[in-house]
Amino acid sequence: MKTSVFTILFTLFFSANSIFASRNRSSSSRKGRRGSKTLKLRVTNQSYRQPLSGFFVMVHNSYTTPLYVRGSRDVPASQALAELAENGNPQDLYEMYKDATGVLSVDIHTTDVGPLGPGYSTTIEVEVNDDYPLVTIASMAVNTNDCFVAINGANLNSGQVLDLVGLDAGTEENNELCECIPGPACAGMGNDEQASNPVCAGNGEGFVHIHRGIQQNGNLTGLEDWRNPMVRVVVD
Ligand SMILES: *[C@@H]1O[C@H](CO)[C@@H](O)[C@H](O)[C@H]1NC(C)=O
Ligand SMILES: *[C@@H]1O[C@H](CO)[C@@H](O)[C@H](O)[C@H]1NC(C)=O
Ligand SMILES: CC(=O)N[C@H]1CO[C@H](CO)[C@@H](O)[C@@H]1O
Helix, strand or coil, X not given: CCCEHHHHHHHHHHHHHHHHHHHHHHHHCCCCCCCCEEEEEEEEECCXXXXXXXXXXXXXXXXXXXXXXXXXXXXXXXHHHHHHHHHCXXXXXXXXXXXXXXXXXXXXXXXXXXXXXXXXXXXXXXXXXXXXXXXXXXXXXCCCCXXXXXXXXXXXXXXXXXXECXXXXXXXXXXXXXXXXXXXXXXXXXXXXXXCCHHHEEECCCCEEECCCCCCCCCCCHHHCXXXXXXXXXXX
């Protein structure tokens, strides 16, 4: 199936009501409101030419299976994380975690105008409490094969500043071919649908690690390369 970042964002916009309704149901049916507080995460894309897809957002506790384990050759990324990292689609993570152990809420955060461009910011609001103190967010850097940025189950407090690095999901070979890259760097280069071909998936490194950037071994030029960090998150 060909998936376009923009089709996904469009769909998400119109399914937002049902997403919020189900989040409301699941959170209001759970106990544990002690220490409840709202955190505002001001997310700024600091990269040069890597727009960010819609974000997967989750509040949970330590019983939840983490989004990923960095550097462990024994723990490959889930299929749902691969779908985010390869195609910029957070919906599978939403489905995977919405009824999972230790999860208070899941959400998908998008901007009104599509991917969060370099230099732009967006604010993600989460409600945590003493029983569900951890926050996870994740988004794809769309001019890549399978790069994502994330906060992986962190106990956040107002005043904190986090710098996020580009992570390689390890699920898709970094061939840098436009048919495998959904972002605008490949628009008008035989990839006008912004599609990421499922044939591209596979031959990845097999584990989540710090991304090694753009090596110019396919269609991408050095313009899409970056140095870390890619994203700054200021917690309020
Ligand atoms: C969320 O739940 C509250 C009460 O539990 C209700 O008043 C409100 O309408 C619900 N919102 C949605 C979007 O379902
Ligand atoms: C990308 O590179 C491949 C291999 O060099 C080439 O066959 C293909 O035409 C290129 N695609 C674009 C859109 O430039
Ligand atoms: C919300 C946002 O960041 N929008 C911007 C995305 O990036 C493009 C260009 O890179 C801007 O034109 C948008 O306004």
